[in-house]
Amino acid sequence: MIVELCDIRPGDGACWYWSILDQLKIHNITSFPKIGRFKNDEFPTTAHALRKYVCKFLPRLPQAKQWRDNLFKNTKEFNDFIKKHEKENEWTDEKGIMCTATALIVGRRIHVIGSIDYSGQADPFTTLESIPGSENLPPLTVGYLQDFHYQSLKPSNIQKCTLENEPS
Numbered sequence: 001m002i003v004e005l006c007d008i009r010p011g012d013g014a015c016w017y018w019s020i021l022d023q024l025k026i027h028n029i030t031s032f033p034k035i036g037r038f039k040n041d042e043f044p045t046t047a048h049a050l051r052k053y054v055c056k057f058l059p060r061l062p063q064a065k066q067w068r069d070n071l072f073k074n075t076k077e078f079n080d081f082i083k084k085h086e087k088e089n090e091w092t093d094e095k096g097i098m099c100t101a102t103a104l105i106v107g108r109r110i111h112v113i114g115s116i117d118y119s120g121q122a123d124p125f126t127t128l129e130s131i132p133g134s135e136n137l138p139p140l141t142v143g144y145l146q147d148f149h150y151q152s153l154k155p156s157n158i159q160k161c162t163l164e165n166e167p168s
Helices: 015-026 047-060 064-071 075-086 097-106
Strands: 003-005 110-114 126-128 140-145 149-155
Touching: 015 047, 015 097, 015 140, 015 149, 047 064, 047 075, 047 097, 064 075, 097 110, 097 126
Parallel strands: 110 140
Antiparallel strands: 003 149, 110 126, 140 149
16 A cells, blocks of 8 residues: 655644544545434534534444443543543544544544554554445545654555566
8 A cells, every 4th residue: 555645734633633634535525424313414624623523423422332331430531531532732542532433423444554563464554443334435544653643645646666567
């Protein structure tokens, strides 16, 4: 997989949301799937709006109860976690909840290409799974500089040279 950086943004705590927003534009995604009985009427157009949107719908996800019961001491701690992540410049969490919730809410798998060594693995990225049917859609692709920054990525127009493509 050959990719290049898109729309470079600073590592300001909103880089995850800017990266996802850029991916939505690249893939011409203009609406999100229904979450349970809640229709997603709004469509965020800024990183701040996307952050708020994810925080608004996160408690409505089917996974939210499991996250609350298994990763937090009580409902208040879970609600405080969501409130904390509504704030600008708040980095995504170490548990991966905000990133996973984003994949579920936007209805797409997200390939995260990290700065760690993937040698020996079948895929050079981590996949954040999404809703049923998302496996039939192109995934969003985000780069991750370990513990520092997320960045939107797109397939490069530069093809990797192989012996078969070289002139004889």
